Amino acid sequence: MTTSHGAADPAPAAAYAQAAEAAGRAPSIHNTQPWHWEVHPDRLDLRADSSRALPGTDPDGRMLTVSCGAALHHAEIALRAAGHAVDVRTLPDPADPDLLATLTVTGDVPVTPEAMRLVQAAELRHTDRRPTVDIAVTPAQVEELRQVADAYGVHLHRLNPDQVTDLVVAVSHAEDAAAAEPAWQAETARWTGPDRPAGAGLPPEVIPDRRPETDVGERDFGTRGTLEVGGGHDKASTYVVLFGGDDDRAAWLRAGQALSAVWLHATVQGLAVLPYSQVVEIDGTRAMMRRILSQLGHAYVVLRLGVADPEHALPGRTPRLPFEQTTTVDDLGA
Structure with missing residues (x-):
């Protein structure tokens, strides 16, 4: 050997x-x-x-x-x-x-x-749906994350205040579209309700017990969870968008690599991350995101970056499917 x-x-x-x-x-x-x-x-x-x-x-x-x-x-x-x-x-x-x-x-x-x-x-790493505290994300932290995304051929843009206002509108439109579409509601219920697949979906402990009082609304899962929202707002949060010039499967795959890399580096920086994918899930709000980006590219996902309240316990963790359900192992010749 x-x-x-x-x-x-x-x-x-x-x-x-x-x-x-x-x-x-x-x-x-x-x-x-x-x-x-x-x-x-x-x-x-x-x-x-x-x-x-x-x-x-x-x-x-x-x-x-x-x-x-x-x-x-x-x-x-x-x-x-x-x-x-x-x-x-x-x-x-x-x-x-x-x-x-x-x-x-x-x-x-x-x-x-x-x-x-x-x-x-x-x-x-985890998704934190609670409001952030009044501590700003630094330009140096954002620049590090921009370079991380760039290594995967994906751009990271920090939204300015006017663009965040436009994001509020886009998220609201996406939520309204989801609320009016039975297929969306049924899928959300399947993955967040008591009959969600074992080892997958979103349990109550990761879903807020009420809608957070933030400028940029969060996804409405159609159900109340047990995650205590507490006080706070998103005033000190930074919103960034991962985007690129292509909008095909190769680009989406790169976007996922960049998303993971940015999220993990943000975790090392001590930042909490909340993704907003609803704005890219429908044609209308994807077009709105392109306008926010001045037609420079296609948005892949928006991220809220901020500092979680240290007084609050860490939120619950989402479950994971067993290895045997997600992996097939060939005969390794052992």
Whole structure:
């Protein structure tokens, strides 16, 4: 048996399985976790899982693909934190559209402090729907996140006050559209109600017990949760949008990678993150976001960045599907 990280060495295959498990912590729309991993002796394949798609909310698979891109980034950092150099090929087979990416270990790399910080951040990362406190996000923090997104070919723009006002309107329009669409309501109820799939969806402890009193409204899940909102507002929050020049599956996958990278770096910075995907889920508000961006690109997701109230306990965590349900492992020759 060779001692290099080649196909004859079982270490990469074991690392692929560990990376697939770590990727399960990635964020996804309504916590649907719409991915499936295939662990092979010589590679790790990422596939879209249409059984956890949202055809009413996400008919084009836009947010499904963004979610899978976030899982892809989680797997990448897990492999690098294990000391593996990794080659990532996205959409490698046009004849197999569900195959979103293939990761291949190509050798060894030193384990850097940054790699370890990101893996630790992946364990801590969560969506925080509570209002933020009156502590501003610094320009240096935003610039660091901009550079993080740029590494994936995705732009990060900080919305100015006038653009935040326009965002308020866009979010309101998106919420009104969702409230008027039975398919949206049914899907939301399925993933937030008592009959949500085991290991997925949004439990009551991550849904606010009342609508927060913020300028930019949050998604209305149609149900009251048990997450205590408390006081506070979003006056000191910073709103950023991830965007790019393309609006196709390759772009959405990159957007998901950038989303994960930005979110994890923000977690390292001590910032709380709340995504606003509803403004890109319908044609009308996507067009509004393009106008906010002065037609410079297509919005992929909006993020609220802020500082959580240290007096409040951490919110609950969303559940995760078991490894066996999201991953298929080939015979690794053990």
